Amino acid sequence: MILLLLLIITGYLINLVLPWWGIAITGLVLGFQMKPKSGKAFGIGFLALFLLWGGQALYTHLVNDGILSTRIAEMLGVGSPLLVVLITGVLGGLISGLAVLSGSLLTNKDK
Amino acid sequence: MFTSNRFLTFVRNDKFIYGWMKVFKSVLTLFLLIALIFAFNTQFGSVPPLGKFFDPQAGFWANAETSVPESEELELEGFDGNASVYFDDRRVPHIFADNEYDLYYAQGYVVARDRLFQLELQTLDAAGRLAEKIGDRALERDRTTRRRGMPYGAEKALEMMKADPKTWEIVNAYADGVNTYISSLDSEDLPLEYKILDFEPEEWTPIKTAHLLKNMTRTLAGGNSDDATSNTIAYFGEEFIEKFFETKPALNDPIIPPSREWDFDAMPVQAPDTLYKPASAVELGEYERPEGIGSNNWAVSGSKTKSGYPILANDPHLTLTLPSIWYEVQLHAPGINSYGVSLQGTPGIVIGFNENVAWGVTNVGSDVMDWYEIKFKDDSQNEYWHDGEWKPTTMRVEEIKVKGEETVLDTVIYTHHGPVTKAESKLDEEREPAYHALRWIAHEASNDIRTFYGLNRAGNYDDYVEALSYYVAPAQNFVFASNEGDIALWVNGKLPNKWKHQGRTVSDGTDPLYDWQGWIPFEHNPHVKNPEREFVSSANQESAAPDYPYYLDDDFAPFERGRRINERLAEMNDITAKDMQELQMDDFSHYAKTLLPSLLEWVTTDSLVENGDEILELMKDWNYYMEAEEIAPSFFRHWSGNFYRAVLYDEFGTTDVSLRLPSRDRFVEIVKSEPNFEFIDNVETEETETRAQIATASFNETVTELTNYLGEFGDDWKWGYFIENDVDHLASIPGLGRQNLFSSGSGEAVNATRGQHGPSWRMVVEVGPEVKGYGVYPGGASGNPGSPNYDSMIEPWRTGNLFELKFMKEEPSEYLYKLEFR
Numbered sequence: 037m038i039l040l041l042l043l044i045i046t047g048y049l050i051n052l053v054l055p056w057w058g059i060a061i062t063g064l065v066l067g068f069q070m071k072p073k074s075g076k077a078f079g080i081g082f083l084a085l086f087l088l089w090g091g092q093a094l095y096t097h098l099v100n101d102g103i104l105s106t107r108i109a110e111m112l113g114v115g116s117p118l119l120v121v122l123i124t125g126v127l128g129g130l131i132s133g134l135a136v137l138s139g140s141l142l143t144n145k146d147k
Numbered sequence: 148m149f150t151s152n153r154f155l156t157f158v159r160n161d162k163f164i165y166g167w168m169k170v171f172k173s174v175l176t177l178f179l180l181i182a183l184i185f186a187f188n189t190q191f192g193s194v195p196p197l198g199k200f201f202d203p204q205a206g207f208w209a210n211a212e213t214s215v216p217e218s219e220e221l222e223l224e225g226f227d228g229n230a231s232v233y234f235d236d237r238r239v240p241h242i243f244a245d246n247e248y249d250l251y252y253a254q255g256y257v258v259a260r261d262r263l264f265q266l267e268l269q270t271l272d273a274a275g276r277l278a279e280k281i282g283d284r285a286l287e288r289d290r291t292t293r294r295r296g297m298p299y300g301a302e303k304a305l306e307m308m309k310a311d312p313k314t315w316e317i318v319n320a321y322a323d324g325v326n327t328y329i330s331s332l333d334s335e336d337l338p339l340e341y342k343i344l345d346f347e348p349e350e351w352t353p354i355k356t357a358h359l360l361k362n363m364t365r366t367l368a369g370g371n372s373d374d375a376t377s378n379t380i381a382y383f384g385e386e387f388i389e390k391f392f393e394t395k396p397a398l399n400d401p402i403i404p405p406s407r408e409w410d411f412d413a414m415p416v417q418a419p420d421t422l423y424k425p426a427s428a429v430e431l432g433e434y435e436r437p438e439g440i441g442s443n444n445w446a447v448s449g450s451k452t453k454s455g456y457p458i459l460a461n462d463p464h465l466t467l468t469l470p471s472i473w474y475e476v477q478l479h480a481p482g483i484n485s486y487g488v489s490l491q492g493t494p495g496i497v498i499g500f501n502e503n504v505a506w507g508v509t510n511v512g513s514d515v516m517d518w519y520e521i522k523f524k525d526d527s528q529n530e531y532w533h534d535g536e537w538k539p540t541t542m543r544v545e546e547i548k549v550k551g552e553e554t555v556l557d558t559v560i561y562t563h564h565g566p567v568t569k570a571e572s573k574l575d576e577e578r579e580p581a582y583h584a585l586r587w588i589a590h591e592a593s594n595d596i597r598t599f600y601g602l603n604r605a606g607n608y609d610d611y612v613e614a615l616s617y618y619v620a621p622a623q624n625f626v627f628a629s630n631e632g633d634i635a636l637w638v639n640g641k642l643p644n645k646w647k648h649q650g651r652t653v654s655d656g657t658d659p660l661y662d663w664q665g666w667i668p669f670e671h672n673p674h675v676k677n678p679e680r681e682f683v684s685s686a687n688q689e690s691a692a693p694d695y696p697y698y699l700d701d702d703f704a705p706f707e708r709g710r711r712i713n714e715r716l717a718e719m720n721d722i723t724a725k726d727m728q729e730l731q732m733d734d735f736s737h738y739a740k741t742l743l744p745s746l747l748e749w750v751t752t753d754s755l756v757e758n759g760d761e762i763l764e765l766m767k768d769w770n771y772y773m774e775a776e777e778i779a780p781s782f783f784r785h786w787s788g789n790f791y792r793a794v795l796y797d798e799f800g801t802t803d804v805s806l807r808l809p810s811r812d813r814f815v816e817i818v819k820s821e822p823n824f825e826f827i828d829n830v831e832t833e834e835t836e837t838r839a840q841i842a843t844a845s846f847n848e849t850v851t852e853l854t855n856y857l858g859e860f861g862d863d864w865k866w867g868y869f870i871e872n873d874v875d876h877l878a879s880i881p882g883l884g885r886q887n888l889f890s891s892g893s894g895e896a897v898n899a900t901r902g903q904h905g906p907s908w909r910m911v912v913e914v915g916p917e918v919k920g921y922g923v924y925p926g927g928a929s930g931n932p933g934s935p936n937y938d939s940m941i942e943p944w945r946t947g948n949l950f951e952l953k954f955m956k957e958e959p960s961e962y963l964y965k966l967e968f969r
Contacts, residue, residue, distance in 0.1 A: 055334070056202035057184045064180075092203035100211035104339075104933035108207060110882030111343075124201045124208070127187065131198065134180040141173035 039070045043084030043132065059085055059128060060135040067139020074140055081136030082129035090125025097121050190345040200342055205335030207342055210933040220967045223327055229969065232257055233962040235953050238928040238936050241477040243958050248320045250480040251494040253968055255324025255351075258474060258491055262930040264340040265470050265877055266325070266491040267348055270355040273362035274298050278555075279548035280346040286549060293545040294559055296566040297365065300589040301357040307592040308357065314596050318353045321494040325351035339932055343880060346550070356596070359492030364589040366465070367621035371516045372702065375807040377425050377652040382802060391809040392651075392701050395689065396816050398737070399706040400713050402624060402638060402685040403673045405692035411671055413696035416664050418646035423655035425520045426581050441704050442509035443731070443897055443906075444626040445684035445712055446634040448677065452722045456915035457628035460727045461498055461507025462906035464899045468877045469884050469938055471926030473498075473908045477955060478603065485603040486920060486954045488908050495599040498910060500920055500954075503606045504629045505912035509685045511622035511638055514645070514700040515588035517663075519564045519656030520581055528560050528567075528582075534659045538563070564656060565590050584656055586663060591641060593619035608633045608676065615639045616669050624685035630914040636683035637674040638690040642667045647698045667697050682716040684709065686897075705812035707737035707895040724921055727911045732947035733897040739771040739783050742815045746790065749842035756847045758860045763846075773893035775867030780893065782864070785853060787811075789845035794818060797830045811895075867891065871902040874925050874941065876932075883932045888945050898947070909949055920952035 043066055050058035063081050072080055097105045097117060105117035114120060187198030200206045216234075228249035233241045240257045244250035259266060271277050275292035277285035292298075308314045329348050341347060380388055444461040452458050465472055473488035478496060487499015498507050523540075524530040530537040543566070545557040560567040564584035594617055601614025611627050615637055618625075622640025627633070643650075643663040654661040673691040675683060687704035715730055747767060755763065762782060769779035791814060799806050809817075817824055818838065828835045850860070857863045867889035876883035892900030899905055910922040925944040929936035943950065953959075 051202070051204045056198045056205065057188065060180060060184055089201070089203050093201075093208055096203065096208045096211045096213065099213040100933060101935070103935060103937075104207065104211040107882040107932050111880060113881075124203060127197060127201050128203075131180070131183060131187070134176060134183060138173060138176040138180050141169070141176055 039066060039072055039080050039136075040084050042066055042070075043081065043136070044088045047085055047088050047128075047132065057131070059132050063132045063135025064139040067136035068142055069139075072136065072140050074137060077137040077140040078133040082133030084129075084136075085132030086125040086129035089128030090121060093121040093124040195343050195345055199345075205333075207339055207933075209335040210339040210342070210931055212929075212931065212934040212936075216964050218964045218966070220969065222969055225323075226252065226327070226968060228252070231958060231968070232966040233955075233959050234928075234964050234966075235959075236963055237475075237940070237950060238963060239475040239477070239953070240928075241953070241955050241959065241962075242479060244480045247317060247480055247482075249968065250478055250483070251317045251320035252324040252327075253966075254476065254478065254489070254494055255321035255326075256328045256968070257324075257476070257966070258489070259325040259328035259351075261928055262470055262474060262491050263329070263348055264338040265930050266351075268340075268878060269362060270358040270492055273358035273365070274301065274355075275545065275547065278550065280550060281344050282550040283552055286547065286555065289547050290545075290555075290557055293547065293557060294566055294568055295365075295369075295585060296559075296561075296587065296590050297358070297361050298545070299543065299561075299566065300364075300587075300591070301354055301361045303590065303592040304357040304360065304594070305354045307594045308353065308596070311594050311597060313600065314594055315353075317494045317600065318356050318596065321356070322351045322353055338930065339883075340878060340880065344878070356492055356494070359490060360593065360595055361589050363490065364621045367510045368513075368515050368588060371514060371518070371650075372807050373518045373651065373653045374425075375805045378802075378804045379807045380652065381424070382804070382806060383798075390817065391813055392807070394813065396706050396812045398710055398741070398812070399689060400710045401689040401692050402636065402709070403675050403691040403695070404678050404680060405694075406679060407673075407675050407691070409694065409696055411696075413671070414644055414665060414668065416644050416646050416649075417660055418649070419655075419658060419660040422648075422652065423520075423658070423661065425653035425655075441687040441708065441894075441899060443684070443686045443708060443712060443899070444507040444509050444624065444636075445682060445716060446505075446626050446628040446636070447682040447716060447719075447722055447727075448634045449632050451681050451716075451720055452913070454723075454913060454915055456630060456913060457632065457634050458722060458724055458727050458911065458913045459500075459505040459507060459626060459628040459634075460731060460909075460911045461509070461626065462731050462899075462909045463498065463508060463510075464905055465907040466904050467874045467907060467925050469874055469926055469932075470877060470930035471907065471924045473924050473926075475922065475924075475928065475952075477953075479955070483604050484956070486952055487910070488922075488924070493596060493599070495596060496603050497599055498908060499603070500912045500914070500918055501603065501605070502918055502956075503631075503914070504602075504611060504627065505914055505918070505920075506602050506605075506611065506628075507626045507910065508623040509626075510687055511624055511640060511690060512687055512700055512703040513622050513640070513642055513690070514650050514702070515620065515622065515640075515643065517586045517650035517654055519562075519584045519586060519654045519661065521562060521564075521567055521584050521656040523582060531562050532657045533563070534657075540567075562656065564662070583653070586650075588620040588622075588641065588643075591619055593641075595619055607631055608635060611635070612637070624687075624690075626683060626685065628912070628914050630916065630918070633677060634681075634683050635674065635676040636685060637672060638685075639669075639672050639674075642672065642697070642699065645698045648701060649698065651701055671697065680717065682713075684712045684716060686712055702810075705738075705810050705895065707812060708897055708899065711735055711737055711897055724911045724913045724919060728909070728921060728947065728949050730897060731906065731909050731911070732891075734773040734891045734893065735897070736771050736773050736780075736783075736893055736895050738787070738811060738815070738893075738895040739769075739773075739780075741812070741819075742787055743769070743771070743783055745815075745819050746786065746842050746846075749838045750846050751839050751843045754843055754847075756850050758850060759847070762850060762860065773866060773891060773896050773898075775865060775870070775889050775891040777866050778862075778864045780866035781853065781857075781869035782849060784866075784869070784893070786846060786849040789849050789852075790842060793829070793841045793845050794824075794826050798826050801830065865889075870900070872900060872905070873903050874938075875903065885938055885941055888941065890945055906944075909944070909947070911949060918954060920954055921949035922952050923949045 046062040230244035230249040230253040275289040442463040446459040477486040485501040487496035522532040547555040597617040619641040627635040686709035688709040872890040892898035927936040927939040
């Protein structure tokens with residue numbers, strides 16, 4: 037749970053100063069430090085950024101009345117603007133999940 | 148994640164292998180992570196870099212507008228002036244500045260702020276540099292742009308702009324403003340399209356202004372049918388040409404009223420004894436004139452208006468895009484207070500008004516683009532034959548950069564006529580390729596900005612004429628009205644002085660008689676001031692009656708729009724601005740009025756397909772208005788097209804060379820007056836067809852085709868659907884345009900709305916002690932697809948609701964937001 041919260045907070049902060057792949061750095065570092073089990077590592081990493089990116093996207097989508105997300109949905113041919121929100125969450129989740137897993141594997145002791 | 152439990156159980160037995168596997172596993176996931184980051188940061192084909200693109204902080208989400216922009220005070224380095232920009236409720240900027248530099252600096256800045264991608268894309272396209280940014284899919288377009296001499300012409304224009312201190316000052320002020328905005332951008336601030344296409348804006352330089360202006364010449368005066376006319380003469384003979392292209396329909400009503408007398412002698416021009424016959428069947432197709440880009444403008448004098456002051460109207464018809472080609476702006480500084488629309492990339496206002504005068508433009512269809520067949524001495528192409536001697540060519544190496552690939556070098560040979568293109572024969576592979584040089588008005592040095600600079604500040608008729616004298620291309624019908632009560636129209640531009648029919652066919656590049664021997668003096672350009680009929684108008688039709696002593700072209704727009712406007716203006720009195728807005732939305736079709744009664748007379752009623760009788764009744768009851776809610780316009784449009792094709796295409800299809808098709812107005816006249824016109828017969832059948840047979844067969848064909856295309860006869864056939872009016876994105880990015888706008892109008896109606904083309908700006912201005920302007924364009928001030936302001940005017944535009952324009956005399960106290968430059 038702490039890892040999840042830390043991932044969300046640091047992921048948000050690093051994205052203010054670094055390009056989008058900054059979330060891989062925080063994922064790697066936190067994975068290395070917090071040493072989650074490898075099965076959990078990916079799941080927590082994924083969930084954190086899925087919530088962060090998906091949440092940010094959902095907020096923007098709602099405040100913008102879906103003007104842009106509807107256009108992007110049509111551009112990508114995905115049908116619904118909510119799918120665009122979902123894709124945003126999944127993309128962030130994938131990177132973060134892999135990063136936390138990689139970080140954790142660098143330290144994982146034998147069990 | 149990657150290894151099954153059984154595999155794990157196996158390796159756990161061996162510590163060494165397990166340790167090694169663990170390293171392998173972490174290296175593998177790390178590798179996968181890096182690969183994924185790399186992949187998500189790279190563009191594949193037209194798929195934007197996914198991670199970069201979806202990043203909610205700096206990706207496309209950052210372009211979603213979540214609130215009205217806030218007012219800002221900008222302390223700008225290097226800017227020591229003073230300017231305030233107030234945005235009104237439609238977010239139109241009203242710029243108030245202390246001097247001209249600050250004024251155009253601020254204009255450059257706000258245009259970049261609202262329309263950066265458009266600003267850059269249009270000029271990259273005009274410079275033949277698209278491939279540099281978006282890759283090899285644009286390479287052929289760039290090559291064509293270069294080969295027709297677009298950058299060459301822009302370079303010449305730049306020299307002339309440099310030579311005029313006033314132009315040079317404002318072009319540089321504008322550039323400084325654009326660059327200040329660009330350098331303030333972080334990656335997240337980039338307009339959406341840069342993120343989709345994955346490139347970044349570059350520095351703005353004055354030559355880009357020249358590119359933009361040459362691009363307008365390409366759009367409006369960048370086509371000809373020289374080869375098709377040559378082929379048509381060779382194939383169908385002089386008589387056909389005389390009948391269809393030299394004889395104008397009886398209903399033709401030229402722009403300058405025929406009552407106008409010409410009190411000058413034309414400058415002499417020497418014609419050859421016989422017309423040159425070029426090698427036939429060449430392929431110059433890509434330069435053919437795009438059909439049907441036209442416009443309307445008119446002005447009525449105070450004696451016909453309710454207010455007693457002139458009213459002016461203008462609606463230029465162009466390809467409709469989002470963002471719109473136009474951007475509304477008010478420019479206020481000492482010596483200028485002007486409101487209107489600008490083209491992105493040029494300082495000043497192109498169509499608009501000020502406290503004293505209003506002006507507008509439509510295109511002149513004069514022939515300012517000619518092909519010359521060139522005779523080279525040998526394959527080196529170092530010399531060409533002209534005026535009895537071998538003359539040296541010059542070479543221009545076009546360096547076309549291509550994103551992600553090697554730079555392409557393209558050598559273009561230039562003669563004194565212009566750049567040379569190689570044309571292979573379509574029909575005869577054995578034939579030696581022909582070489583054609585292009586003589587084109589866009590290759591002339593020009594300083595057209597000076598015209599708009601003058602018009603923006605004009606106080607009366609004389610100022611307007613002075614401003615027009617600077618203008619080169621694309622030639623425009625400049626309509627004018629002033630609060631002194633004057634109305635006027637000048638057919639204006641730098642027009643070559645040609646012998647009759649010079650350049651409508653492919654010219655002899657060796658004979659100096661085919662060169663452009665000189666220019667029509669500016670004061671000889673067709674014009675009229677305060678004519679007796681008390682209005683002036685233009686709708687791209689013939690510039691002047693046959694007694695005008697110069698040859699301009701044999702190919703102008705059909706009479707329909709121009710005639711309708713003139714008929715309506717002649718019968719109207721007590722005119723208000725509202726009346727003029729309604730005339731802009733007039734959907735009456737002279738084409739239907741002249742053709743449909745005859746078609747209905749010819750059609751044989753006993754051999755119609757299902758629904759035929761009902762449709763026939765519908766057509767008989769129709770009033771010739773191309774209205775969205777009606778079915779008849781759809782049927783007429785398709786039936787008349789099928790009829791036209793049935794009459795002409797069999798003969799035209801007997802050869803593969805490109806031929807020139809008759810304009811529809813003259814076609815209607817001939818087919819009505821000549822029952823035995825030989826083209827009516829279908830050459831592919833034994834029997835000799837009559838008009839009745841062709842009309843009936845094309846009627847039935849139309850019913851079948853519309854049923855296949857639109858479904859069963861009924862509401863789905865309404866014109867509003869069939870017109871297929873789309874406003875696509877400027878770079879054709881899916882999702883960023885607006886499709887299938889249920890619209891009235893037609894190419895031959897005053898409201899010339901039709902699929903993807905139409906009135907790109909509707910403006911009505913009532914001059915007088917208090918000038919009042921009205922306007923709308925299909926788009927919005929913002930170029931950001933994530934803003935509600937991107938397309939907010941599409942609906943009012945579709946229904947013909949013009950906004951009252953907020954022409955401010957002093958800085959306003961109420962506004963949506965403002966920018967202050969200090």
